[in-house]
Amino acid sequence: MSASEECNIVLVGCGTVGGAVARLLTRQAEHLTRRVGVSLRLRAIVEADFTHARELSLDEDLFCPDLAQALSRHPTDVVVELVGGTTAAHDIVTCALKAGKAVVTANKALLAHHGPELWALARQQGTCIGFEASCAGAIPIIAALTGQLAADRIEALYGIVNGTCNYILTAMTQRRQSYAEALSEAQQRGLAEADPALDVSGADSAHKLAILAALAFARRIDLERVHVEGIDHLQLQDVRYGQELGYVIKLLAIARRQEEGLSLRVHPAFISTRHPLAWVTGPFNAVSVYADNAGHTMYYGRGAGGRxxxxxxxxxxxxxxxxxxxxxxxxxxLWPDRCPQAEQLDIRSVRCRYYLRLQVADRPGVLGTIAKVLGDHDISISSVLQHEPRSDEQSQGVPVVITTAEALQADLDAALSIINNHPTVKAPCVCIRMVQEHPESIE
Amino acid sequence: MSASEECNIVLVGCGTVGGAVARLLTRQAEHLTRRVGVSLRLRAIVEADFTHARELSLDEDLFCPDLAQALSRHPTDVVVELVGGTTAAHDIVTCALKAGKAVVTANKALLAHHGPELWALARQQGTCIGFEASCAGAIPIIAALTGQLAADRIEALYGIVNGTCNYILTAMTQRRQSYAEALSEAQQRGLAEADPALDVSGADSAHKLAILAALAFARRIDLERVHVEGIDHLQLQDVRYGQELGYVIKLLAIARRQEEGLSLRVHPAFISTRHPLAWVTGPFNAVSVYADNAGHTMYYGRGAGGRxxxxxxxxxxxxxxxxxxxxxxxxxxLWPDRCPQAEQLDIRSVRCRYYLRLQVADRPGVLGTIAKVLGDHDISISSVLQHEPRSDEQSQGVPVVITTAEALQADLDAALSIINNHPTVKAPCVCIRMVQEHPESIE
Structure with missing residues (x-):
């Protein structure tokens, strides 16, 4: 549609976000019309269960049990899909696009899995899909990638795009809570789901990364080939050793050009306390983008929540x-439906610095042995941290923390398979990637 | 113009930014066309002196000494004004708009002084002005205010929008340089002009604040009524006392709703080291926006430089x-040409916390006297910092640092006029505002 005096909206889904949208469109209608110069008219709310809508005192005349019925009864320019998931949501979005309606969605899973197909359908129907809300909530990162940065050459993108994980990691870092304690607190405060798997496994971050990277690099992304590690295995002692070395742990969604292709990955990472992303605490999100002309820009805000x-x-x-x-x-x-497939690198081809924690027997020559294995695999040691052993540590071995220079993951895997089998090593090595400040290309 | 296959550009001014634009449009022409789907064609570069353009090896066929001549010879959709200042630039922009051309400018002084008149002319001619580059360089803050945030109700905006000042203040904070040393280093590194007055006086920040606040609050701003203080009087010892108390000094451009109106001001301010703006170091810029629905968002990046x-x-x-x-x-x-005038508050009506440094005689009862005067003027003391005196300090008095609770500037002025005249006070009180984390309205 081109700008006319009225924009008619059908909203599908009236949960936390849907309810907030409905309230905003109805309660702030006059303010919106005055500011926008177009009247935004909510025509129907499609939901199976109107309990929440009633709690919000939304006008009962808006309630409608079925999208097809809503579309047949009301003039409609935009269908807003806020039901989530990839089954019903897929039907709703397809139905709306086939009817020639524009779609707005906050559904990252849907777009990460079915984006190219849905964008192609939108193009065929001469309409479009708005999906700013799918990545990092109130942060206008889609607007930045398709606006200010659209013509730039993006070198890398680093995102903290899951508020639940960032809340948990901040609690571990600042309040020295264990992962389990921090998760439980997040659940009590409504910042984590009862089943937190989608968030803490990194899967939600991977969905967002797939969408952001597709636009940033104008490539089709294969979600299955994004390397994903979550935060649920992190131990407090590693968070603390990292702090001692000047690093903060974050769950990062990373998309970065390397010579051979595109490295796409979600994993916990140590970043320097001097990097802007280190400051992003609690449930906040941020995305750092490094572009050839614009240089480093960062976008910060609330990644979730109704309003x-x-x-x-x-x-x-x-x-x-x-x-x-x-x-x-x-x-x-930029949209994946008309972009080529990305050359996605296997995680084994990624070059990175590493934090390693080994539990070793307190005996002469052990560090030398480990250092030799790393050296044999072309891995340089940057720093070693070993405290005098506490008496309770002797049985599980003494912790030795090593940070490496940049190394190839494949080389590290090979070295660790030898080190982990060495008789002086008491437990599998803990290995956390370290992310360096990305170089800017600005002269 | 609506989207067609070609966009013809005339560039006026070929200095640092103009040269970078010309290089970008010519060297990256193919990449731009491929990404944008519209061919961006640089038709002419208007300059009096082509020395710099020649150094950049720009095509001499593009050179043209006069805008009118360029417009008569070339099809033109957009005129890019990058000459700066408010005299020639005003003529160029007016001439382009009168010819029905769209204008793009990086000229904050021009828009801060003549924005409403120029926007009105653009509207009358059915065209528009792009001015993203006028505020905070590569940071898409204009896009955010006229996009994502356009329909939100903005409560406050806090910006670090002058890279020169931020570089100097970072050097004073992190490297303990004096103002003069830091300025001299900034000049050597090309980050400050030989005559730094426009930057260090806060005038440049005020220009940007006037533009940003106009859009954020949909009001016409009177630049003359923006309260402006620069950084050139700051002393290293105050930066250090602030650090001791957990604060960092920044030159902030602030626009904030108060009950009675809009508070618009540029001044050095202490902010908590926990506030995201405290992390913005060196020549970087950032703008924090607090909106009713979106909550706190922040936009960070390079505020200056050619590319x-x-x-x-x-x-x-x-x-x-x-x-x-x-x-x-x-x-x-949102644009000021059709918005009412803002109710701009006098600085005396602003409520703020204050950092005060007094040089007092080392004698009993002095602190009590000062505390009584403050109390008489409804100003509560939050903290007092007084170190044991060094022997060299006795003659100039002993420094006593006081932070206050929120107080009215008018009350503070009245209290200080008494305190500064007290016989035990050896020098006029140093007074620096403290800016608190802005409350978010998100439930």
């Missing part, structure tokens, strides 16, 4: 109402 | 080429 996510949904509706979203979708050559 | 600023200019050109800039300009009710 912040609703703000992103409404911004997308406005962009569609003004015709901007469609112009960008039709002209810019 | 980062050129990236913002090219992003504006693309937005114009796709028709997006004009749609937003025509529909959104």
């Amino acid at each position: 912040p996510t609703a703000a992103a949904v409404v911004a997308d509706i406005i962009s569609i109402a003004l015709g901007n979203a469609r112009e960008r979708f039709q002209h810019l050559k | 980062p600023t050129a990236a913002a200019v090219v992003a504006d050109i693309i937005s114009i080429a796709l028709g997006n800039a004009r749609e937003r300009f025509q529909h959104l009710k």
Whole structure:
């Protein structure tokens, strides 16, 4: 649609985000019309269960049990999908696009799995999809990648894109809680689901990374080939050793050009306390982008929650109402439906620095043995940290922390398979990647 | 213009930024066309002196001594004004708008002084002005205010928008340089002008604040009524006392709703080391925005330099080429040419916390006297810091550092006029505002 005086909206899903969108569109209707110059009219709320909608005192005339019925009864320009998941949501988005309606969605799983197919359908129907709310909530990172940065050459993107994980890691770092304690507190405060698997496994971050990297590099991303590690195995002692060395632990979503291709990965990483991403604490999100001309830019804000996510949904509706979203979708050559497949590197080809913690027998020559194995595999040691042993540590071995220079993951794997089998090594080596400040290309 | 296959550009001014724009448009032409789906064609470079353009090996066929001549010879969609200042630049922008051309400019002084008049002219001519590069270089803050945040209610905006000042203050904080040493180093490194007055006086930040606040609050801003203090009077000892108390000094551009109106001011301020803006070091810029729905978002990046600023200019050109800039300009009710005048508060009506340093005689009862005067003026003391005196300090008095709770500037002024005249006070009190973390309205 091009800008007219009215934009008619059907909202599907009225949970936390849907409810916030409905309230925003109804309670702030006059303010929105005054600011935007187009009247944003919520025509129907499609939901199976209207309990939450009633709790929010939304107008019962808006309630409708079925999308097809809503579309047949109301003039509709935009369908907002906020049901989540990849089954019903896929049907809703497909149905809306086939009816020629623009779609706004916060559904990262749907786009990470089915993006190219849905974008192609939108293009075929002459419409578009707004998805700012799918990645990092209120942070306008999709707007930045398809706006300010659209014509730049992006070298790398580093994101803290899961508020649950960042809350847990901040609690471990600042309050010295164990992973289990921090998770439990996050659950009590409504910052983690009862089943936290999607968040803490890194899967949610991988969905967002797939969407962001596709736009940043104008490539189709294979989600299955994104390397994903979660935070659920992290131990407090490693967080603390890292701090001692001047590093903070974060769950990072990383997309980075290497000579041979694109490295796409989600994993816990130590970053220097001097890096801007180290400052992002609690449930906040941030995305750092390194572009050839713009240099380093970073975007920070609330990655989740009803109102912040609703703000992103409404911004997308406005962009569609003004015709901007469609112009960008039709002209810019960034959307995966018309981009080639990325050359995604295997994690074994990634070069990185590493933090290693070994539990070794307190006996002469052990460090020498380990250092030799690393050296034989072309891995240089940057620093070694070994405290005088506490009496309770003797049986599990003494912790030795080693940081390496940049090394190839394949070389490290080979070295660790030897080290872990050495009789003086009491437990499998703990290995956490270290992420360096990305160089800028600005002269 | 609405999106067509070609966008023809005339560039006026070929200095650091102009040269970078010209190189970007010519050297990366193919990449731009491929990404943007519209061919961005640089048709002419208007300059009086082509020395720099020749050094950059720009095509001499592009050189043209006069804008009118360039417009008569070449099809033109966008005129890019990068000459700076408010005299010639005003003529260039007016001439381009009157010819119905869209304008892109990085000129904050021009827009801060003449924005409403120029936006009105653009509206009358059915065209628009892109000015992303005028505030905070590569940071897409104009895009955020007129995009993601356009329909939100913004409560406050805090910006570090002058890289020269931030570089100097970072050097004073981290390397304990005096103001003069830090300025001299910034000049040597090309980060400060030979005459640094526009930057260090806060005037440049005030220009940017006027532009940002106009969009954030949809109000016309009177630049003359923005309260401006620079950094040139700051003393290293105050930076260090602030650090001791957990604060970092920054030159902040602040726009904040208070009950009675809008507080607009540029001044050095102590902010907590825990606030995200405290992390912004060296020549980097950042803008923190607190909005009713989105909550706290922050935008960080390079605020100056040829290529980062050129990236913002090219992003504006693309937005114009796709028709997006004009749609937003025509529909959104944010631009000052059709907004009411802001109710700008006098600095005396601003409520703030204060850092005070007094040089007092080392004698009983002095602190009590000062505390009584503050109390009489409704100013509560938050903390007092007084070190044991060094022998060399006796003659100039002993430094006593006081931080206050939130107080009215008018009350503070009245208290200080009494304190500064007290016989035990050896020198006028040093007074630096303290900026608290802004509360978010997110439930």
